[in-house]
Amino acid sequence: MATVGRAALLIALLICAYGVIAAVYGALTGRREWVESARRSVYALAIALTVAFGILELAFLRSDFSFAVVAGHSSTSTPTFYKASAMWSSQEGSLLLWVWLLSLWSSLVVFLTRRRMREVVPWATAVLLGYGAFFTALLVFAVSPFDTLAQPPADGAGLNPLLRHPAMMIHPPMLYSGYTLFAIPFAFAVGALIAKRVDAEWIRSTRRFALGAWLVLGIGIILGARWSYNELGWGGYWAWDAVENASLMPWLTGTAFIHSVMIQEKRGMLKIWNVSLVLATGILCVLGTFLVRSGILDSIHAFGASTLGVPFVALIAGMSLGSIALVVWRRGLLRSEHRLDSLLSREAVFLLNNLVLVAMCFVVFWGTFFPLISEAVTGEETSVGPPWFSRYTVPLALILVLLSGIGPLIAWRRATATNLRRTFAIPVACGVVAFLALLFVPGVPQKPLALAMFALGAFVAGTVGQEIWRGTRARRAMTGEPLPLAVTSLVRRNRRRYGGYLVHLGIVVLFVGVAASSTFQTASDHRMSPGDTVRVDGYDVRYVRATAEVGNDPSGTGAMLSLGAVLDVSKDGRHVTTLRPARSFYPSNSTASGPVEWLVAGEPTSEVAVRSGPLKDFWTAVNPDMTRFQEVIDQGDKAVAADIPEMQQPMVAFRLLRDVIAPNYVENPPPAMFRMISSPLVAWIWIGSLIAIGGGLIALWPAPDAARRRATATLRARVAQDLGRA
Amino acid sequence: MDPARKRRFRLVAALTAALVLAGGLVYTSFSAGSPAKTPSELLASAEPGGSYKLTGKVVEGSIRHEGDTLLFSVRDRDGTTSVPVSYTGSVPDPFREGREIIVTVSRGAGDTFVAEKDSLVTKCPSKFEAEDDAASDMS
Numbered sequence: 001m002a003t004v005g006r007a008a009l010l011i012a013l014l015i016c017a018y019g020v021i022a023a024v025y026g027a028l029t030g031r032r033e034w035v036e037s038a039r040r041s042v043y044a045l046a047i048a049l050t051v052a053f054g055i056l057e058l059a060f061l062r063s064d065f066s067f068a069v070v071a072g073h074s075s076t077s078t079p080t081f082y083k084a085s086a087m088w089s090s091q092e093g094s095l096l097l098w099v100w101l102l103s104l105w106s107s108l109v110v111f112l113t114r115r116r117m118r119e120v121v122p123w124a125t126a127v128l129l130g131y132g133a134f135f136t137a138l139l140v141f142a143v144s145p146f147d148t149l150a151q152p153p154a155d156g157a158g159l160n161p162l163l164r165h166p167a168m169m170i171h172p173p174m175l176y177s178g179y180t181l182f183a184i185p186f187a188f189a190v191g192a193l194i195a196k197r198v199d200a201e202w203i204r205s206t207r208r209f210a211l212g213a214w215l216v217l218g219i220g221i222i223l224g225a226r227w228s229y230n231e232l233g234w235g236g237y238w239a240w241d242a243v244e245n246a247s248l249m250p251w252l253t254g255t256a257f258i259h260s261v262m263i264q265e266k267r268g269m270l271k272i273w274n275v276s277l278v279l280a281t282g283i284l285c286v287l288g289t290f291l292v293r294s295g296i297l298d299s300i301h302a303f304g305a306s307t308l309g310v311p312f313v314a315l316i317a318g319m320s321l322g323s324i325a326l327v328v329w330r331r332g333l334l335r336s337e338h339r340l341d342s343l344l345s346r347e348a349v350f351l352l353n354n355l356v357l358v359a360m361c362f363v364v365f366w367g368t369f370f371p372l373i374s375e376a377v378t379g380e381e382t383s384v385g386p387p388w389f390s391r392y393t394v395p396l397a398l399i400l401v402l403l404s405g406i407g408p409l410i411a412w413r414r415a416t417a418t419n420l421r422r423t424f425a426i427p428v429a430c431g432v433v434a435f436l437a438l439l440f441v442p443g444v445p446q447k448p449l450a451l452a453m454f455a456l457g458a459f460v461a462g463t464v465g466q467e468i469w470r471g472t473r474a475r476r477a478m479t480g481e482p483l484p485l486a487v488t489s490l491v492r493r494n495r496r497r498y499g500g501y502l503v504h505l506g507i508v509v510l511f512v513g514v515a516a517s518s519t520f521q522t523a524s525d526h527r528m529s530p531g532d533t534v535r536v537d538g539y540d541v542r543y544v545r546a547t548a549e550v551g552n553d554p555s556g557t558g559a560m561l562s563l564g565a566v567l568d569v570s571k572d573g574r575h576v577t578t579l580r581p582a583r584s585f586y587p588s589n590s591t592a593s594g595p596v597e598w599l600v601a602g603e604p605t606s607e608v609a610v611r612s613g614p615l616k617d618f619w620t621a622v623n624p625d626m627t628r629f630q631e632v633i634d635q636g637d638k639a640v641a642a643d644i645p646e647m648q649q650p651m652v653a654f655r656l657l658r659d660v661i662a663p664n665y666v667e668n669p670p671p672a673m674f675r676m677i678s679s680p681l682v683a684w685i686w687i688g689s690l691i692a693i694g695g696g697l698i699a700l701w702p703a704p705d706a707a708r709r710r711a712t713a714t715l716r717a718r719v720a721q722d723l724g725r726a
Numbered sequence: 727m728d729p730a731r732k733r734r735f736r737l738v739a740a741l742t743a744a745l746v747l748a749g750g751l752v753y754t755s756f757s758a759g760s761p762a763k764t765p766s767e768l769l770a771s772a773e774p775g776g777s778y779k780l781t782g783k784v785v786e787g788s789i790r791h792e793g794d795t796l797l798f799s800v801r802d803r804d805g806t807t808s809v810p811v812s813y814t815g816s817v818p819d820p821f822r823e824g825r826e827i828i829v830t831v832s833r834g835a836g837d838t839f840v841a842e843k844d845s846l847v848t849k850c851p852s853k854f855e856a857e858d859d860a861a862s863d864m865s
Contacts, residue, residue, distance in 0.1 A: 162819060232819060339733075359744075363751060370755050371762070382761040383779060385830075392751060523844075525815060527794050605819050623817060625791060673794075675816050 002067060005055040005146040009139050012048040012099075015041045016133035020126045027122035027195070035122045039110045042125060045132055046103040053100045056145050060087045066152040069093060069145050075158035077587065079558050085168040086159040088176075091308075092145035097173065098289060099135035102128070102180040105209065109184050113205055120202055123191035124184075131183055134315055142308060161586045161605045164557035167227040171220055175247055178217025179285040182250060184209040185257070186282025189275045193326045198333050200265045203274070207261065208700060210278070214254045215696040221247050222689040230608060235523060235619050235677040237685065238514075240389045245368040246288035249361050253281040256357035259350050259407075266412065267347060268337030272327060273354065275334065279323035284361075286316055291368075342414040349410055353403045356396050363392040398452055401511060404504045405431075405460035408467060423466075430462030431455045443520065453515040460508045464501045471498075495698050502695025509688030516681035517617075523677040530669055537678035539576065539618060542568045546624075546669035547582070548662035551654070555607065559584035560599050561657065562607065563624045563665060565672060569611065579609035581622040581674075594637030595653035596661070617682040624665075624672040632661055762828070765800050766807040772833045780811070780831045780839065786823045800827065809837060815844035 019041030026034030056069070060083050065071040073093070074086040087093035106128040113121050139145060185206040192202040224244065225237040238244060257277040263270050290312040327334070340347055366373070367384050375381040409423040435455035438444045444451055468487065471494075475486045491498040522537040533542040544566040553559040564582030568575065586602030593601045611618045636656050644652045762779040763772070772778055780800055785808050788799040794814055801808035803826070811831055821827065830845035 235816070355744075359747070362748070366751060366755060374756065374761075378756075380761045382756075384755050384758055388755060388758045391754070523816075525794060527791075603820060604822075627791070673791075673817070 001055050001059065001064070002146040002148045005052050006140075006144065008048045008052040008055070009136055009144075009146070012045055012052065012103075013133060013136040013140050015045045015048060016129045016136055019045065019129040020133060023122045023126035023129065027119075027126070032118075035118075035125070038122060038125045038129070039114065042103070042106050042110045042129065045129065046100075046107040049096070049100045049103045049136075052139075052145075053096055056093060056096060057084065057087055060084060060093075063156065064152075065154075065156050066148050067145075068147040068149050071149060071153050071156040073157065073159060075156040077155070077558050078159050079164070079556050081166075081556070082159050082164050082168065082558070085163075085172075088172045089159055089163050089168070090145070092139065092143045094172065094176070094292075095135055095139055095143065096145050098176050098180060099132055099139070101173070101177050102131055102135070102183060105177075105181050105184055106132070109188075109206070109209060117191075117197070117201060117205060119195035120188060120191040120197050123194045124187040125191075127187035127190050128183065131187075134311070138308065138311060142311065158558075158586070158602075161557060161559070161584065161603050162231065164605075165227050165231045167223045167231075171223040171227060174216050174220030174223060176289075178213050178215075178220055178247075179250070179289055181209050181213030181216065182254060182278075182281050182285045185213070185278045186285075189278045189282075190323075190326060193275060193330045193333075196330065196333055198271055198275070198330065200261075200268075203261045203264060207258075210254065210258055210261075211696065211700050214251065214258055215693065215700060217247060217251045217254065218689075218696070219693060221251060222686075222693075226686065229619075229682075230610070231605065235608070235621065235675060237682075240364075240367065240386045242368050243288075243292050245364045246284075246291040249364050249368075250281045250284035250288060252357050252361040252364070253277055253284060256354040256361075257281060259357075260354050263347055263350055269340070269347065270351070271334040271336060272331065276323075276327055277354075277358075279319075279327070283316060283319045283323065286312070286319065290316065344410065344415040344420075346407060346410050346412045346415075349403055349407045353400065353407060356400050356403065360393055360396045360400075363389065363396070394449055397511060398449070398456060401453065401456045401460060401508055404508065405456065405463040408501060408504070409463055426466050427459050427462030430465075431459030434458030447519050450515045450519040453511055457508045457512045460504055464505045467501055468498065491698060495701055499695045499697070499699025499701075502698060503692045504695075506688045506690070506692025506695055509691060510685050511688075513681045513684035513686075513688055517679040517685070521677060521679035523675070523679075526674045526676065527671050528674055529671045534674075534676070536618075536676045538571060539678065540570050541620075541674075541676060542570075543672075543674070544568050544578075546666050546672070547580070548665045549582075550658040550662045553584065557584065557605075558586065559605075560587050560602075561585040561662065563622075563629075564607075565622045565624075565674070567609070567620060567674075569618060577611045577618070579611060579618070579620050581609040581620045582607040583622055583624060594634070595640050595649040596633050596636040596656055598650075599653060599657055600633070612683050614683055616678060616680050619677040619679070621675045622672050623675075625670040628670045629661075629665060632664065636661060764802050765809040766802050766805065768809055768831075768833075768839070769807065769837060772839075774833045777830060777832050777842070779828055780809070781828050782808075782826070784821070784823050784825055784827055789823060800829070809839055811839045811841050813841040813846060815841075815846065818846060818848040820848040821846065 019038045022034045022041065023038035026032070026036075026038060056067070058064075059067045059070050060074050061080070063070065063074060063076050063083065069087075069090045069092050073090045074083050078086060088097045106125075110121065110125055110128075113124075185203075188202040188206045192198050221244070224247070228239070229235065229237040257274065260270050260274055260277060264274050290308070340351070342348065367389050371381050371383045374383075405427060406424075409427070411419050432455075434457070435451070438451055438454055444454075468490070471490045472483065472486045475481065475490050476483070479486070479489075481489065524534075524536055526532075526534045526536075528534065528543040530543050530545050533540055535541075547562075547564040547566060549562040549564070551560060553562060562582045562584045564580055567579040567581070569577050569579060583604055583606055585600035585604050588598050588601035606621045606623070608619060608621045610620070636653070640649055640653050640656065762781050765780065765782050768778060768780060782800040782802055785799040785801050788797075788808075788810075790797045796813045796817060797810065798813070799808040799810050811829060812834075813829065825848055828847045830842040831839040832842070834840045
């Protein structure tokens with residue numbers, strides 16, 4: 001099978017090479033059959049890569065350890081669900097996933113544009129296949145996923161327990177979908193520049209792809225945050241880690257892009273800005289892929305140094321220089337059709353929003369690459385921490401929220417005083433009322449930035465509410481529909497607009513959750529023995545008893561041993577909830593340790609216990625003191641090694657762990673370290689994301705355009721008739 | 727002012743503002759960043775009271791708990807020079823002997839170092855990496 005996989009990749013590479021040549025030749029000579037052939041090679045690429053992807057995924061599911069990648073990243077004891085996702089925990093598998101997704105999206109876009117944009121599509125096809133060629137070449141020459149082992153091991157190394165979380169199934173594919181989807185507007189922007197067709201058509205054709213990329217990248221980022229909150233045992237959802245930042249940067253420029261293209265569509269302005277944004281986004285996506293995989297920056301995601309540095313840096317440098325050269329070369333075509341009439345206009349607000357987003361991206365970029373920059377400048381590697389990021393991103397986020405409330409209301413071209421009064425009275429009142437009310441909430445007035453975020457949040461919510469209400473009222477006046485129907489048909493007829501409003505609302509809810517939870521969080525660490533009680537943020541937490549489970553892991557991650565604690569949480573003497581945090585231990589992959597120790601010497605993970613509520617989350621993690629436990633294990637190992645024949649040692653060791661060592665821990669538990677975090681409104685981060693995702697889906701959903709086209713066709717026919725008669 | 731000059735004035739003002747902001751950003755990053763040091767560099771050059779990012783490997787057999795405080799030593803990536811660190815706060819899951827870590831420390835009395843609360847970061851490999859056996863042959 002590995003041979004078939006290798007062949008599929010080789011064929012894919014040849015297809016890419018042929019397709020690029022065919023597309024460029026077709027574009028230069030205007031011979032349609034060559035362009036058609038290039039388009040078909042995109043489909044063929046998708047097929048070849050699907051075969052390769054399928055073979056590798058099948059090898060993972062079948063635990064075929066003759067594949068080196070499978071042996072290195074999966075094992076028979078890895079639960080099936082995680083076997084499937086172990087594929088993209090490997091460098092080879094993740095690159096294959098990347099290029100496979102790229103081939104699927106490329107096929108979709110060349111299919112959708114098969115009868116349109118004759119000048120642009122060939123160049124865009126060439127760019128997309130060029131991407132494909134780069135990644136397939138890496139897979140063929142540098143990191144082959146189909147390397148085989150002459151002597152397959154009996155069992156593989158297994159998937160790192162930290163990665164055994166349901167998000168592993170969707171977080172990486174979502175991020176990679178986002179990265180690859182952004183390649184499509186990038187390719188079309190390049191195509192439009194080369195073919196001198198820089199009107200809004202390439203934007204219209206790829207708008208859905210840009211929006212889809214923005215949406216799935218956002219979902220990927222949020223899933224990562226959620227994962228970090230629930231799995232990593234430190235209780236945070238965002239750490240300004242290099243790899244998190246890498247996915248945030250294209251998301252920020254992508255957000256700027258989907259706003260500023262509206263100005264190009266409506267007013268023919270900002271053309272240079274738009275192509276630059278989309279080119280930058282495309283480059284940042286490759287940079288993001290590179291950062292995840294290269295380990296050039298210290299990150300919790302450092303997957304080990306890789307050999308891909310040189311080709312990736314070459315690709316990124318090539319893309320950057322090529323983009324700049326293209327924009328400079330075509331600057332004459334990119335002149336604005338209109339001027340900015342007034343700073344009090346929607347154009348100006350959108351422009352400002354773009355500047356803020358790009359500034360944010362620059363802050364993140366600078367902070368992320370600061371270790372490299374400072375090493376280059378001062379010779380000393382220094383890094384900046386979360387406080388530095390917050391210092392700049394928080395004020396920028398406040399401005400952004402303010403603008404997201406103003407943008408939808410202010411008039412195009414030039415807003416008049418009447419317009420401002422009429423549209424802003426209610427939202428501003430919402431903001432002011434929230435501000436005044438919050439002044440009376442104890443603790444809040446001391447935190448001006450959080451207070452500002454809450455007030456601005458109310459302002460934006462007022463904006464969105466007012467817009468939906470006014471639209472509904474107008475619709476009801478026109479059609480007399482009942483209220484619920486009027487709301488749905490309003491949204492259905494203006495999906496992009498109202499979807500966008502919902503996204504604003506969701507993002508603001510998310511920001512409010514972030515502001516509240518980061519500002520008003522109480523975190524503390526406690527060393528406790530059963531019977532001890534500590535007080536955290538008004539909650540009394542009692543360590544009731546210790547637990548130990550062997551070979552029985554309720555969350556299905558394949559843990560061998562779970563040492564846990566039962567915590568009784570009460571407030572003012574009333575029972576609130578019972579939490580059961582635990583720490584899971586996994587079998588080791590090295591054979592060096594004794595038979596009992598082997599069972600638990602793998603990477604341990606925290607199973608946190610959280611009580612989520614609309615107002616407050618109470619989050620706990622436990623870390624048992626392993627010193628005495630380790631002594632017991634060592635004694636067990638000695639006993640097993642002395643008395644038991646080697647063949648039976650694993651079985652005896654397992655029984656010893658289950659029947660003696662674990663019960664001993666429960667009866668006579670050593671003190672354990674607990675981390676307890678009480679943070680308000682965390683739940684609203686996830687609720688806000690869901691609202692934003694819902695809004696994004698509404699905006700993305702195809703408009704009923706078949707019906708519209710039919711209607712306009714009839715209208716056009718009638719006008720033609722009238723003209724003919726006149 | 728005629729419109730063209732007004733526009734140019736605006737552009738210059740906006741660019742100046744952007745440059746000033748970017749300058750501030752660059753300046754603060756250099757003053758706020760803490761230099762990353764290996765244990766031997768730290769011993770050679772750390773000033774008492776200065777804040778440093780210590781990178782290295784946790785020494786085998788050095789982890790101890792004293793009440794809420796975690797004590798361990800960090801050694802050079804490829805060497806044996808090590809410094810003792812006392813740490814409080816959250817311990818990331820992958821923290822263990824032999825693992826690469828980054829922690830923000832300041833120099834205490836003599837050659838001991840006190841870590842900033844919650845500053846411990848552990849590098850997490852994507853798979854179990856057996857230290858010196860077959861796994862490394864495959865890469």
